[in-house]
Amino acid sequence: MHIREMAKRLQITPRAIRFYEEKGLIRPRKEESSGYRTFSEEDAWRLQTVISLREVGMPIEDIKGLLERLDQEEESLLAYLELQRAYMYDRWIEMKNVIHTTETMITRLKQDSQLAPSSMFELAEANKRLRQTRKDWVDRWNFNQLAPHYDELVGQAQHGLPHEKYEQVLEQVVERIAPVKGEKGLDAGTGTGNLAKRFCDRGIAMCAFDQSREMLKLCKAKNPAVETKLGTFFAIPYLDHTFDFVVSSYALHHLTDEQKLLALSEFQRVLKPKGRLAIADFMFINHSAREAHVASLREAGLDETIREIEDEYYADRSVLLQELTRLGFSTEAEKLTTYVHLLCAQG
Secondary structure, X not given: OOHHXXXXXXXXXXXXXXXXXXXXXXXXXXXXXXXXXEOOHHHHHHHHHHHHHHHOOOOHHHHHHHHHHHHHHOOOHHHHHXXXXXXXXXXXXXXXXXXXXXXXXXXXXXXXXXXXXXXXXXXXXXXXXXXXXHHOOOOOOOHHHHHHHHHHHHHOOOOOOOOOOHHHHHHHHHHHHOOOOOOEEEEEOOOOOHHHHHHHOOOOEEEEEEOOHHHHHHHHHHOOOOEEEEOEOOEOOOOOOOEEEEEEEOOHHHOOHHHHHHHHHHHHHHEEEEEEEEEEEEEEOOHHHHHHHHHHHHHOOOHHHHHHHHHOOOEEHHHHHHHHHHOOOEEEEEEOOOOEEEEEEEO
């Protein structure tokens, strides 16, 4: 189709289409004889993705970067739609935070008849820090590239290494959640879907999300019945109060301490009232325990192990438990291996 047909179909102007072409977001073919632009169905969906992301506020350069990554992965229409959905959830969560801040300002103003500039600044800055914390996460580990080798890596872990007793840890998560048929669960940061599979094998309806498209492909191959979505811990791609339980294994240690707290808040959001949560991940009981363990490794000359710990974000268990309590959960915790702890919480 030509540019005017495309403009009519998408309800935008030819000028807007030319603008997106100039920015390198679309690359229509040009007819040799006339020089007219011709657009394929793929061009139409790509342009629709651009329009949708612009409508929810994504900058042009960010859209260009996302589309370039999709081009490298040779993805199709489904990838464009999944990308739109993930970013819309991200914007939705961000807008909920902004609305909450505004409501707080209005409530304070009604109570005090005035709102001090310092108070307004404090609320605005808190919202800004929250937004920045959500945006600061970077995939330093390249999970798309790691995906084909992940199961082999975790399956070979020996005693004393982070993934020791990997299979037993996953089974512990299932046992502690004690799922019942008819319930619906979420595997957060599912990776290749090993934990989700254990629930599926028990006949439990499961959903799963991950930020890595390649991980999700492997998860879906293992678990055809699982609904998989592209998403992050800071904007879980599901509506409020959807799940009876949420589980997560070997994922939170890729988030900073501040980002972990945001993830806990998101778990609470998607859980039903009195919903259950189980997290199995790399942790230390508290900061003192971490310091003592690192000191013992240094004394033993295990500098490589120290580097591995410091390359990721092993949690302070006491901080997570405190935040879960603040969110209204009753909690339990136990140490399963040298590095893995299991946190269980009930709403």
